[in-house]
Amino acid sequence: MQIAICLYGFGNVGREFVRLLNRKAPYLKSRHGLEPRVVSIVTRKGGIRAESGIDCPVLVNLANAGTLSDQEGFVGGDPSDLDAWLPPMREGDVRVLVDATWSDLDTGEPALSRLKDAARRGCHLVTLNKAPLVADFDGMAQVARESGVCLKFSGAAAAGLPAIDTVRVSLAGAQVDSIEGVLNSTTNYILTAMSDDGLSYEEALRRSRAMGLAETQPERDVSGIDTACKILILANAAMGARKRLGDVKVTGITEVTSREIAYWAVQGRTLRLIGRAVRTADDVSIEVKPTPVPYKDFLAQVTGDSKGVRFTTDVFGELTIVGGSGGPSAAASSALKDLINLAKAVGGEQGHIS
């Protein structure tokens, strides 16, 4: 199967995605029969495109080079002009837009309109960008359904931790009654370093930055907003919550002190930034806050930059998953996973083993 990819965003994640595609090309062909080619890479001021696909050596050079706009072949243009950037319709091609950009969390723009427009033109969607899903999850899902395209977003909901696939595949048929999890690597690293190594909040934050854990916008991590976005996406996708970011009560970790950590340690508890969505009689309530967790609870065992989530369901009981790497390479890997699963779904009639 030929896959023509239009990649939006060429920062940490976009570049890692291109390196991964190149490294995995033989595996994708032999194991899955997939031949992806990157037709365009788009950033804020324009991009690079080649209808027959950008050559692999050129792609890898681009991924390792500086700003895209300084590279040969870059043409200026409006990223929202899909006529300029989407792969043209070609017999036998599956067209996919991969979004690794940032957008406004309230409006989801500029990605929200772009993704909907691409779906209406028959492009499948893989988004690592949380904002369009946070701003209008139901609208995105509806446009994808009506347009008959796949919408995949593993990288926007805890990336290396296969939370969304667990719900969609492993828990199919179940009603999810609650989701609670440690969903942000940076904040979990900071809280673990404060409790295990006795660091102050500032020292632990500095160390997490030095390790390159924080995203480009680290304030979204420590304020709890990143966790709120993830639990919101999970709740909307898995529980039909129909909530918006404004419905989530969010407390971050910026006010957590060493004294508080020590206080809870004496009580046999450790602090974790927990995102929690709970089904009530006729609604779903969602909250993010630093929570004292008993040492024996599985969420207390989620340490350092790990993530973990617990689902409570009607028919499968309780299910916990923990682990998965973090950072841009995990995000890129989750986009590749989405691409493979999307291709399986699109080519479903040919059958696949899973």
Ligand SMILES: NC(=O)c1ccc[n+]([C@@H]2O[C@H](COP(=O)([O-])OP(=O)(O)OC[C@H]3O[C@@H](n4cnc5c(N)ncnc54)[C@H](OP(=O)(O)O)[C@@H]3O)[C@@H](O)[C@H]2O)c1
């Ligand atoms: N980093 C991670 O570990 C991680 C993990 C999971 C998910 N994510 C998500 O992945 C996305 C990208 O993260 P990143 O770390 O790669 O960010 P980044 O390094 O800041 O790169 C962002 C890229 O997006 C482009 N961009 C931004 N706004 C755009 C727009 N309106 N139109 C077109 N291109 C635009 C930028 O273009 P210019 O080059 O012109 O500035 C840049 O190439 C974010 O949504 C993030 O939440 C990241």
